[in-house]
Amino acid sequence: MSKGITKKEENYSQWYNDIVKKAGLADHSPVRGCMVIKPHGYAIWENIKARLDIMFKETGHVNAYFPLFIPKSFLSREAEHVEGFAKECAVVTHHRLMNNPDGSGIIVDPEAKLEEELIVRPTSETIIWHTYKDWIQSYRDLPLLINQWANVVRWEMRTRPFLRTAEFLWQEGHTAHATSEEAILEAKKMHEVYTRFAEDYMAMPVIKGVKSENERFAGAIETYTIEAMMQDKKALQAGTSHFLGQNFARAFDVKFLNDQNTDEFVWATSWGVSTRLVGALIMTHSDDNGLVLPPKLAPIQVSIVPIPKPSEEIDKVAFDLKVKLEAGGYTVFYDTDDKKRPGFKFADHEMKGIPVRIAIGQRDLANNQVEIARRDTGEKVFVPLDNVVPFTENLLGDIQLNLFQRAKNFREENTHDANNWEEFSDIIKNRGGFVNAHWDGTVETELKIKEKTKATLRCIPLDGEVQAGKCVLTGKPSKRKVLFAKAY
């Protein structure tokens, strides 16, 4: 099974594509830039979704659903938003097909042209704020804390499965508030929810920060981001939460009567994560044998392999372990397929990223033990039968923590301070990774750095020490170091 995977060291990008294919995560489709999410890939997304949905509900949000289509004119309402989103998108111009009179197949019915073109949503701020106008009259209607799980389309030129696709699945939260303070708190709260999810469930350490003006969401006053380091030392933006001020309320004329009985524009946030997180998971933990998944998000957490094949005695032990582990809330797969040999099953389970594998051998049973392998390190140990359940439960917790710590160590080893331009460009060019450097705060400098090195300003970190200094490029004063890296 693991044959056919390019080694990470040889070609990271090809290794990624091989994992996506061999682990059964996604497939190409006949539609440019759109992928098919295969069952194993979708099961990971379902786990991400289920957990996030709980976290959203625990923080007071409810789900709703808004139309797939946005009237073209809506996109122009918010001046910056139109620049950001009204470019590469799918445009619906007609609503009917017909048989070609020449008998050659079906064609678009020229009579069925829409009066106003519809855009397949690239994001839903515009249609949602148009709707909120009807829902919000007074401060009693606020806050409005709504999330949507949906598909969106952005006509990307260069696509890669999960990381950048024309259509992707995501959630988008859209909240409305009576005060600026409350909206900022909401944006920060969801930033923290994403951080907790990334670190505690994906086992992926992230840097929390705010985006520079240039990298902000189109229409936002402030964009909070979490940035993770992939194994090739590039950064990946894993989730963003935006404080939108009153921009969309102004654009769609959404006012409320405050408790002083005067009209005021409503304050807004939006926040989202997408199927891109599946790509982030792959590139944070996996290895040359295939996918490595944190136990908390793995569709199958434990596999059991009979050696060399099922027998009455092995079945008895296997089903007993399965029942006990499942009762503890774990998902267990007993691989009884007798057309496949153990070695093939081992490789297959490794490829799919099953965190713990229990091999039950006829001979080992005579010694009252089984062999347990952990996917993250490959280590194997013999465990006495009566200790298998607690050992496995504990091991799953261990793997979760180890993956996080391993990724965090990797990030720390590959994060550098650059104190002048020579150091900065040397690190970006020769070593890669995250670079903390002083920056003069201007878009101009940010763009020049990007032009010279392809590194972008990932974020202005919210944590860590703040010390003034001089911009690595211009030597002008800088309030604090910020984070640069090449990014996905």
Add this chain to the structure above:
Amino acid sequence: MSKGITKKEENYSQWYNDIVKKAGLADHSPVRGCMVIKPHGYAIWENIKARLDIMFKETGHVNAYFPLFIPKSFLSREAEHVEGFAKECAVVTHHRLMNNPDGSGIIVDPEAKLEEELIVRPTSETIIWHTYKDWIQSYRDLPLLINQWANVVRWEMRTRPFLRTAEFLWQEGHTAHATSEEAILEAKKMHEVYTRFAEDYMAMPVIKGVKSENERFAGAIETYTIEAMMQDKKALQAGTSHFLGQNFARAFDVKFLNDQNTDEFVWATSWGVSTRLVGALIMTHSDDNGLVLPPKLAPIQVSIVPIPKPSEEIDKVAFDLKVKLEAGGYTVFYDTDDKKRPGFKFADHEMKGIPVRIAIGQRDLANNQVEIARRDTGEKVFVPLDNVVPFTENLLGDIQLNLFQRAKNFREENTHDANNWEEFSDIIKNRGGFVNAHWDGTVETELKIKEKTKATLRCIPLDGEVQAGKCVLTGKPSKRKVLFAKAY
């Protein structure tokens, strides 16, 4: 709250629209035929989805996700399918917008015309079977049991919230099998899953049957359907499961090597239910005071109202009940809003369809009792404090059963046999409801009956007695009575 609802007897259609609006289920949108599903409506759909998803997984299915867009040429591949679906649909012709050079806003970039138009999926058989060609080589790859939760678009001329909308949410199962027998069993199994869901969860009795050739899904050999009676005595098709034979496998050239080592086309099924079920729920149980929901699908199952307002003593009892009921898996809402009076809350909870309401009055507490009201009948009883939890749990079960029985009685009262044309047209015209009548089995007769009465052949029932007779319209021989009704 209940003010502003048209009475059912006066105007059923307006009553329906009023419920949708006042119970906060859906809203109109600026996009023709598309609705906004509001939080309460979406919460019902989430419950429907969660339960069906469990049933699909228990029957061996996994979820996956296929692209939103279908290349135009795909729709023409299956001859009948193209007739059924390549008509009213949303057509994407361009992939970019640009600023109008005259400064008047944004326009479609004429340079960004797609080589082949893309259709927003009206259903996904074509793109899925195109993909299955890559996934299926040998009988070892079969069966393939895949389901997709997605949005689809059909450009309907006349739309109504939930019942018929241009965009709707649904699930579509698409399975591939090595034999005709196995595919037929699968189609029947999912027919049974839908039946169980409708009756056991929605408390909506259904007639199981097969569609006539004329009413079959475009591309199917057999369409299994469940038909429910709404309160206005019209039929609603609530779910269908199709045996597709080898039609899509032929159209997309999907063959497998069977265990005799010869090539064979794959056998297929597809099956789906949609947000239409929310409309069916409304029209099966609700009344002039608002929504009535079966407890198993109600987003909130029990509400607690303090009379006249919260106090230390009432809070203590309320929280104790809430904790105990929630521990039993029920959802409980303690309505502490002190800006609203109890009467307003009662009407509001009735409007939203909360099955059980517990009113805790200061004076009743002195007598160690609370008042419990059931939404289905409106009955209220006083219950001693120490019996409230078991009483409520039992009542929820009672309501679930009562709703089913009430709907079943209603259907039975409004199902008639017609033995000749006079009876048939009289029932359809003057009494409404379901009519069992003999039919000669021809599309011609079926269409004539529809033309004369607007009644359609809902299904050829699978249960019930089978006796030969003569067609009510033509007098020609008929094998068995079939089910006619006016329908949504």
